Structure formats: C-alpha cells, structure tokens
Amino acid sequence: MTAHNSDIAQLADDYQQFRYRLMPTWAHMSGEYAVAGSYTDVSAAGEAAAVEEARAFVARAEALSEDELDEQGRLSRAMLLWDASSEVAVGELRSAEYGADPIFGAQASLGMYLPKLGIPTPEVAEAMVDKLRGIGTYFIDLADRHRDGIATGRTPAAFAVADTIQQLDEWLTSPVAEDRLLNIAATPDSVDRPALIARLQQVVEDVVRPAVATYRAVLHDDVMPMARDDDKVGLMHLPGGEEAYATLTRYYTTTDLTPEEIHQIGLEQVAELARQYAELGPAVVGTSDVPTILAALRDDPALHHTSGDDIVDASIAAMAKARGAMGDWFGRLPQSDCEVEPTTSGAIAYYFRPAMDGSRGGIFFMNVSDPEGWGRYEIESTSYHEGIPGHHLQIAIAQELEGLPDFRKTAFVTAYSEGWGLYTERLADEMGLYGSPLDRMGMLAADSMRACRLVVDTGMHAMGWSRQQAIDYLLANSEKSVGHATAEIDRYAVTPGQALSYMIGRLEILRIREAAQQRQGDRFDIKAFHDAVLDSGALPLSVLADHVARRLA
Known part of the structure; x- marks a missing residue:
C-alpha cells in the first residue's frame, strides 16, 4: 500500500x-x-x-x-x-x-x-x-x-x-x-x-x-x-425552501437533474406504464382499459390478502425462488442470509442490514397491520426489492467486502440502494421469477408508485401542489387505495426528495448497463456487470458510472 x-x-x-x-x-x-x-x-x-x-x-x-x-x-x-x-x-x-x-x-x-x-x-x-x-x-x-x-x-x-x-x-x-x-x-x-x-x-x-x-x-x-x-405542505412554502429542495434533490438522486426535469421524467414514465398495463391487463382482469385495471387491483377482494401469516409465507416463498436462481445472474453472493419477519409499525416494507459482527443476518419486514391492504400481486415484487436480489444482496455483499474501509461497506447512497432495489424488480422479470401474470402486474404497480413519486414529490415541493392534488394524482395513476395513497403522500411531504431516488436510480443503473452492453457487445456478461455494480459498495451514480466503464471497458 x-x-x-x-x-x-x-x-x-x-x-x-x-x-x-x-x-x-x-x-x-x-x-x-x-x-x-x-x-x-x-x-x-x-x-x-x-x-x-x-x-x-x-x-x-x-x-x-x-x-x-x-x-x-x-x-x-x-x-x-x-x-x-x-x-x-x-x-x-x-x-x-x-x-x-x-x-x-x-x-x-x-x-x-x-x-x-x-x-x-x-x-x-x-x-x-x-x-x-x-x-x-x-x-x-x-x-x-x-x-x-x-x-x-x-x-x-x-x-x-x-x-x-x-x-x-x-x-x-x-x-x-x-x-x-x-x-x-x-x-x-x-x-x-x-x-x-x-x-x-x-x-x-x-x-x-x-x-x-x-x-x-x-x-x-x-x-x-x-x-x-394542506395547501402548503411543500418546501417551497418555507423561507429558502426552493433552494433547500434543490439541495435535497441533488443529495437523494446524486445527479444534477432539476426538479422540473425530474417532474417531466415522471410524466413520461407514467405514460409508458399505461401502455404496459393495457398490454398485460387482458390476461389478468380481462380488459385493456387502464382505469378499470387499476380499479380492479385496488378494489377486488379476491386480489387482496386477508391474513398476515399468508403475506409472510408468500414472501418467504418468493425469496426461496430468488435464492435458487442467483447463481446464473451474480458472480458474488452474500454469505449472510435474509429472513422475513412481520411487523405492525413503520413503512409497509423495509430492510435491516446484517450486524457487522455476524450476530444477526439481514431482516426484511412486512407490515401486516392491515392485511387487506396488501394486494396478492404486490408480494413478489416487494420481496425481490427488499430482500433477494434487492437490498439484501446489495447491502450484505457490501458489508462482507474485504479490503474496503468500513465506511465504504456501510455507506448510505439512497439513489444507489433504492435504485438497485427497483432495478431488481424488473431484473426478477428477466430472471423468470414472477409466478403469474398477476405477479407481473404487481411489478407494474410498484413501478407506478415510483414513477408517480417523481411527479408528486416535485409537484408539492417545487411547484406548489397541495396535499390533496398530490393524493388525487397518485389515485388516478396507481392502484393505491385512498388510505395508502394518503400515507404515501404524507411520507413524501415530510421527507422531501427521498422518494425521487428510486426511479432516478433505477433509470441510471439501466443506462450504465446499456452503455456497457454497447461498449462490449458480445463480450458483455450480466454476472460481471452485476458484480461491478455491487462489489465496491454503495457509490454516487456518477462515480458508479465511471467505475463500471473502467471495469467493463
């Protein structure tokens, strides 16, 4: 050294x-x-x-x-x-x-x-x-x-x-x-x-x-x-609020995109998802009409859970499928495992990293306080995002890296980690993990929420949207119920900018992957790409892009 x-x-x-x-x-x-x-x-x-x-x-x-x-x-x-x-x-x-x-x-x-x-x-x-x-x-x-x-x-x-x-x-x-x-x-x-x-x-x-x-x-x-x-929930209504939101936007996305640019990206993603809903809808609910599809996902009792135990069991089964497929898509795998546990507090689902001393593996929590609020279609995409191959793979691998300082192993870069989680929801589709068209519809529903976040977060904090305006937009463009949409909007209102990290991160990881494929052509190997993304710990997206370009020249 x-x-x-x-x-x-x-x-x-x-x-x-x-x-x-x-x-x-x-x-x-x-x-x-x-x-x-x-x-x-x-x-x-x-x-x-x-x-x-x-x-x-x-x-x-x-x-x-x-x-x-x-x-x-x-x-x-x-x-x-x-x-x-x-x-x-x-x-x-x-x-x-x-x-x-x-x-x-x-x-x-x-x-x-x-x-x-x-x-x-x-x-x-x-x-x-x-x-x-x-x-x-x-x-x-x-x-x-x-x-x-x-x-x-x-x-x-x-x-x-x-x-x-x-x-x-x-x-x-x-x-x-x-x-x-x-x-x-x-x-x-x-x-x-x-x-x-x-x-x-x-x-x-x-x-x-x-x-x-x-x-x-x-x-x-x-x-x-x-x-x-409620008409002034956004940061723009505070002294210095517009500058504060611009700072948080840069922090959470690790890009120089402006709130206005991110708002437009969100609108484009929402429009593309409407096309995908129409394509998949007939196989799931018998129609290509997007509002009807969203209403069915929201309101049909047959498409929703009634038991917290069933929610956890379905998540455990999804992660077992993912474990079995990891070797074909990743060169490096974590040594620590990931368990699923029910909870009745906090976000709808969230992940805790393993203890550094190995005393505890990763834990991914499913909030079962309202079982009927969970669509059956949501479990697989959520499990892949929070557990395997999502947050657990990314965070546990980072902690187990040798030769890196602990700071790098435990760093927080929201656009990287949440972008990775959302990237893996679509990767799971490439891997053939979704069990049915209904489960694939859940992947679209999860995307809708992340795409809508770009619109409503910037809407409230940079464009003066009211709380109700943001709720209405989420209701019109996702399958969320009034209660869940309200809870989501309230989260974005009190944590400005954080919600931008998911879709912006996913889109940037995809862009980095496509650039590597163009550079390497037939030499491109998906396992090598995933290892390059994961085996140096969390990085700001601009740093990650340069790193992958050097690794996969």
Missing part, C-alpha cells in the same frame, strides 16, 4: 468513527457498541458542530492527490468527498426546525428499533440506561429546534404535527410498566435483567416521559397554530 493509500484508509477510518458518533442508533444496530450509551444529538449546537467536522473531512479528502491511489483508493476518496459534502449541505438546511415526522420520527420508530439493538455484554446493558437518558434529551432538544423554526417562519405541515401529537399521546397514556423503551434485546446471563428493567423504567418515568410531554406541549401549543395547512 502506498503512502497515499495509507492516508485515504486512515481518513476513511476517521470518517467512520464520525458517522458512528453522528448516528449512534444505527451504529449500535450494526454491531458497533462503543456508542451504545448515546442517542442522536439533534440540538442546534450539535448539528453545527457536525457540519464543521464534516467540512474538515472534505478539506482532508481534497488535500489528498489521486495520483498514487489505486482504484479502490480513488473510489474511497470520491465517496468520502460526496458523503462529507452532503453532510455539510444537508446539515445546513436545519430540517429539525420543521421536521415533525409521524412516519419515521422517534416516537413512531423507537418501539421497532430498540428490541433490535444487541446487548452482548454487561457493559452494553449498562449503556442502555444512558441511551434512554439520551432519548429524553433528544425530545427536549427537538422541542427547542421547533421553537427556533417558529422564530424563522419554518414550521412543519399541520397534518404531520397533528399525527405526531396523536402518537405522543398514545405513548404517554400507555402504562409505564409496558413502555416501548423497556422492550430491550436479550441480555447476558450475568446481567440481573429485572434490576436493569427496573432502572430503565425509572429513567422512563423521571426523564423520558417528562421530555416527551414537553415536546408534545410545544407541538400543540406553539407549533400547531403556526403550522402549514
């Missing part, structure tokens, strides 16, 4: 420690227990310090010459520059000031995450007491951030405030002895678990619940009267 490669390796290690401190819950879940006693610092001072530390990492990376770096060294430098620069750009948006979030907020997600945080030693068990104290501090700081937002005219959307207050009320009125924060992972035999739970309950009573009550009061008394109504 040259001196320059040593420098980038040290820089990457330092940066990973920064990420662990910045995201201690994620670090703990990944098996990094040094920060087990910490929780996210959402204070204004903490955010400003993180931005300055990230800025220093940018300067360190820029000071390193590429001249003597090997391929992976150059990728590490490019990846770190992108990530640290993004941390600066996004951190400077101060989104906590207007960030009431009933979808992914702590009050909605803690009960799901906490049981997954491993407690392998008495030291980590002891650290859980401090973690709960940190959760209390988090809610106090979040209340302060909202007060700052009010002072600058940057407030959340009213629906998000109302939904968050309802969640906080449900938490505060639940029995303390059954508090969600007491549902911790298994503890070592040497730990007096009843005594630990008793201590944690005391922290819940003395620290966490009073902090949650403070946050709730600020939302109800101070924020709600100033919150944005």
